[in-house]
Amino acid sequence: MAAESLQTETPDGKGYPRGLAGNDVPVDARIVGICDAFDAMTSTRPYRRGMPVEKALSIIEENAGRQFDASFSKIFINMGRAGKLDPVVAHxxxxxxxxxxxxxxxxxxxxxxxxxxxxxxxxxxxxxxxxxxxxxxxxxxxxxxxxxxxxxxxxxxxxxxxxxxxxxxxxxxxx
Incomplete structure (x- = not known):
């Protein structure tokens, strides 16, 4: 599945493992990349507390089009600001x-x-x-x-x- 191996590819081509850019990054990998980054930012780790949802959404918004797919970022951010991600954060x-x-x-x-x-x-x-x-x-x-x-x-x-x-x-x- 492309999502597993290519979720770290980015629209600007600076991701890995292949340095794919834009629409060359499979759709499922673009979606999972946003979800995985959001989960990493909002999850507590041994070395730090998870950040608030709004801060994570702001980071995704700031990096839309570079690190994250612009259109999927917009959808994800709208879902988050509407409270639709609350049931999954810390669950x-x-x-x-x-x-x-x-x-x-x-x-x-x-x-x-x-x-x-x-x-x-x-x-x-x-x-x-x-x-x-x-x-x-x-x-x-x-x-x-x-x-x-x-x-x-x-x-x-x-x-x-x-x-x-x-x-x-x-x-x-x-x-």
Missing amino acids: SDEGIPLRECLQCGPVIVLKRKHQHGDKVYCPACTGEYSLVSQGNSISIAPTGATGTPKQLEPEADTELIARLVRDSARALLAG
């Missing part, structure tokens, strides 16, 4: 906010399939957490253990991806 899925590691701060991703007692791990310090059901919500509790390399391997959320593809296809066919 791993709709209605499932990211959790912070109590030791070092980076985010811990919860998936819709997770249940009470499941183990999740901090990708930075490798701390292990157990999921605890509390009514309609789930919290995390440190176990004191650390994850093994196998437990720390990223795992695609195939249920979320399938739902996104299905919903996108419906929207495209309806419009």
Whole structure:
């Protein structure tokens, strides 16, 4: 898929790996490039807090046409300023906010399939957490253990991806 390997290409041709410019950058890569940059700017990392949505949107706006596709940037910015991105900022899925590691701060991703007692791990310090059901919500509790390399391997959320593809296809066919 072009989006995976070419999302770092830019309209001005200064991206990588190939230095493609303008419409030579595949459409899906142009869209994913904006989304990935927005996620990187608004997500908390071990070394910094995520920035506010408006600041990230302003950066995309300032770099539209150079780093980001101008037309897709405009659509994305309008969506963000209309609040349509709020449900995804700091969430791993709709209605499932990211959790912070109590030791070092980076985010811990919860998936819709997770249940009470499941183990999740901090990708930075490798701390292990157990999921605890509390009514309609789930919290995390440190176990004191650390994850093994196998437990720390990223795992695609195939249920979320399938739902996104299905919903996108419906929207495209309806419009």
